Amino acid sequence: MNYKLTTIRIAFIGVYIALIYGLKLALSFIPNVEVVTLLMTMGAVYMPYWAVILSVMSFNLLELVTYGFGDWWVFYMLVWPLLVTICSLFKKSILKHWWIAVIIMTLFGFLFGTLNTGVRMFFYGFNGAMAYWVAGFTFDLVHGVANMLVGVALTVPVMKVMNIYMPRIFNKPWKIEKKWDIENDKPAIEQRT
Numbered sequence: 001m002n003y004k005l006t007t008i009r010i011a012f013i014g015v016y017i018a019l020i021y022g023l024k025l026a027l028s029f030i031p032n033v034e035v036v037t038l039l040m041t042m043g044a045v046y047m048p049y050w051a052v053i054l055s056v057m058s059f060n061l062l063e064l065v066t067y068g069f070g071d072w073w074v075f076y077m078l079v080w081p082l083l084v085t086i087c088s089l090f091k092k093s094i095l096k097h098w099w100i101a102v103i104i105m106t107l108f109g110f111l112f113g114t115l116n117t118g119v120r121m122f123f124y125g126f127n128g129a130m131a132y133w134v135a136g137f138t139f140d141l142v143h144g145v146a147n148m149l150v151g152v153a154l155t156v157p158v159m160k161v162m163n164i165y166m167p168r169i170f171n172k173p174w175k176i177e178k179k180w181d182i183e184n185d186k187p188a189i190e191q192r193t
Contacts, residue, residue: 032143044087075119102151110144
């Protein structure tokens with residue numbers, strides 16, 4: 001694995017973090033509708049693991065600086081690395097079948113509050129955590145459906161862009177199973193360089 005931090009990689013990771021954070025802020029007026037999950041998932045598929053973990057931790061640090069410390073931040077420090085680890089494990093499958101990423105993002109949205117219950121138990125005990133989970137159940141439903149809709153609408157276009165630019169930045173750390181012929185909107189027969 002190539003861990004070298006070149007100028008282009010540093011610049012890309014910084015812009016990627018800014019994109020994730022900026023889009024999160026732009027959509028923050030709509031409860032539980034976000035593109036952070038999509039961008040973290042695509043980062044896990046197309047970036048080396050060290051680079052996407054660096055992006056996740058930097059995003060979490062920006063959240064801490066903006067909103068201050070809370071139990072939610074401890075949860076973010078656990079859940080975003082969990083998401084990118086799961087997506088990294090399914091990298092080859094996602095490259096072949098984009099809908100696997102949508103399934104992961106949808107389940108992640110539906111289970112977000114359930115996963116947070118473990119952290120809440122640590123801070124507030126079992127009763128406090130269960131009260132939080134029950135109160136937030138409808139938000140988890142919205143989160144899961146929103147992640148599914150965002151995933152269905154944006155996964156393929158984002159993968160097309162990533163297939164073009166990511167090999168130039170990270171020297172093909174993954175094997176692209178399908179290259180998209182953008183003009184004809186179908187998988188290309190041979191890889192372009």
